[in-house]
Amino acid sequence: MQIDKIKTIINADLITMRGSKKSNLLLAAVTGCICIFGAFLVSPLVGSYLPLVTGLLIVPLLFQNEQRYHCDKLYCLLPVTRRDVVNARYLFTAALNLVTCLSNFAVTLVSYKFKVYLKVIGDDNDILDKLTAALSSSLSKTGVIVVTCFAMNALSFIMCSSILRNYFKNPESIGVNVSLSKSKKLKKSDYVGLGFTIVIMIFFLSIMTGQISIAPAIAVIAMVIGQLASVGDGFMLCFLLLFISAAETLFQYFCTLIEYTDKEM
């Protein structure tokens, strides 16, 4: 792996990202502000969802222009191997995600420290209190916040690496150039995905209307997770979450290496 090549590829990606006025950067900024304000005005737990948003948006933000203008084929001409491209992009997205997660973690802890949200929503409406009570005191409030942040950060890394792998497989998967006017025959996997989505929607509607009682199931799962989390006030669970997210990111990277190397451009 050559560091200079990686830096060059990253620079090229940044230039491509800034190459158009149409950008989801505004969307990302607005969402980020909502989460940060939510952390201070509603609950620190609201702010901990920001990594989920960044995990979803980092790859589209970085590569939407590349996908729109088909710049991905440019790397066939440049003196870089496909391995270098994969390495550079995984390193860059992971670093970006890490900075976002760490910043968000700091914001969440600051919000919890100063508790401005309690003045806004009142002491009786603290979501953190209810969640801590639901976990039957196996975690302190600080433990709940830390575990939630780590869980969201882990999920963010997993989503980001998965989306990046999908992008390498099929650049159109980030959906910038989707046009309803173009007749596009749906593939079998599209039908499967559609069916799956409908089943999930029916499932959630059933839960919301009380047709399926999920509270007892959630109670058992919450108790089991609570017990695992109780070790060191969440330390072991956080460590496991970190390990799983790192392992999943490495796995996605490994699969991308194989798939992108074999891909016909």
Next chain:
Amino acid sequence: MKNTIKRISAALCAAVLMTGSSASAFADEVKKEEIILPSGMTLREFTKELEEYSDQCISGDIESTEEGSVSVGLFRGDEVIYTGYFGYTDYKENTPTDENCVYEWGSISKTLIWVSAMQLWEEGKLDLERDVREYLPEGFFQHLSYDEPITMLNLMNHNAGWCETTRAIWYTDSETIPPLKEALQCIEPAQVHRPGEVVAYSNYGAAVAGCVIECVSGMDYGEYVSQNIFEPLGLEHTSIMPDHSDDQWVYERRRQMKSVSVGGLSGYENGHQLKYAGAYPAGAATGTLADLITYGQALVSDEAPLFKSPETQQAMFTATDSYADSDVPVNMHGFFCFERGVRTYGHSGATPFGQANLEFDPETKVGAVVMQNEGLSSGWILGGVYPLVFGNLQADKYGSRQGSADLTGRHFVVSRAPHKGMLKFIPLLQTVQFTHEFDEMGGGLLQMSNGDEAAVMGVRTLSDGRTLIESTSVDVVSDSFYLPKLLLFTFYLLVAVTASYMLRIRLKLRRAHRDTAVIGSALSGAGHAARFVSVLSMLSSFVIYYKYFGGIPLSAGTVIGVIQMVCGGVCAVSAAGSAVTLIKGRKSRLAFILCVLNIAANILTIAAILFYELYRFGGC
């Protein structure tokens, strides 16, 4: 004229009489409300506090209410001074709580065993200090580790040395409930402490005491309690049998009661939740608030209606266990002592379907009873009533501070946990760490103060050098090897996670028509699968343990145990295969590293399976 005067006089007299009797009733009510409780609060203030809480926090909407069905009663001697019924027993039908609701006593049922034991002791039929094996059938215990005798006092103090059983203690079909002796022999846990050393609250130990009652009295335990406790006290709405077959009224009422879980993130009804305790003396009593109040009144009565002579009741309320070397009692022949503003005696109870508390002050003869239909959670009332009635322990009650005890930075393991068998890893997840220093009050008594209020514990050193912290019903013991045990368990989980990814990579390479041998042979693949399956089995035993409210059925335990043994065997073969590959000579650096990691991971998994006894489906 005379007649008119007579009529007017008669009317005036009648009016005076009526007003007088109303005034007298009114005066009685006023007097009652001015009763001062041991905490110093008046009954009027207590009632107002409960009513305000009820108005704010209890409603007919199960999603938002903070309490399910709760019944509260206060008594003073022979007089019932307060009863309150809150919430609903059925939220769909909007059935409010009333005096006919029945609740499960839970472990308050154990006090029936202790009263029975004292009755038999009074008659000279039972020696509390004799080894209970002399009363039980030959070979009753199969898993004892110590030769020391186990006495009835050990059973009352919960220090016979047994840990929690790994076997399920609840039956879902009332037809399959075995006789008491047989039920106990199915669930016998391991004896992990020397008798008398460590208090580990034990349902099994209490049920064994019930078995002793059977053997000594020559009657079934349920029959004995009905004849010698329920009937003399007139408890007509309480049952003792696990299927409530001894009281038809309770049988029908219990099948109308629904258990709930409220508060927290959302509330829901659990339905009728009928499960039956095999070791029923430890927790199967079910009845009304009025009956439990009557029982409590008998325990404070100077006439001691449960015994032939009041001296027996007085003897029952003498300390059998104290905090360390202090004279502050913890246990009085099975009744726990609670250090509040005044010292109270009593017992709490919890089943998965309901909770109850009974506490009384023997000096003022004031007692409080709370019963509810929430098993796994509780609102404020269950615990909040008692400080209101009896006050909080004041920090200066046991004199002045003589020093400080720093227990921070150490890990303590709960004694009431499965320390043997396939759930041996659970105590690892339930360690206690103290975050503050304690005040030493002398004689091993520790006190933790928060302003004017305090709580007490005891500290002792065991014969093997470990530190023991004593609380009301469960001790915690220091564990110097906690971190290595935690590391072993954590790495056991991590190697399983890694194994799952190795399997996915192997699958990916195969689909991409690449050589899978680059990441190891088929044997190493089998090792990955075995490690992953082992952790899945361990997690499923954990889920089953909670699903069955603390225990694994024999069938599930057998399957899990066999799976773990197979996984251990496969891991051993996989490690051996990698070792042979290494000995033959390495093919590449990557292959060498993977072989070494494979051997280490398999050895770690085997070590975890053996140390945590994950294969041990026989219980102990």
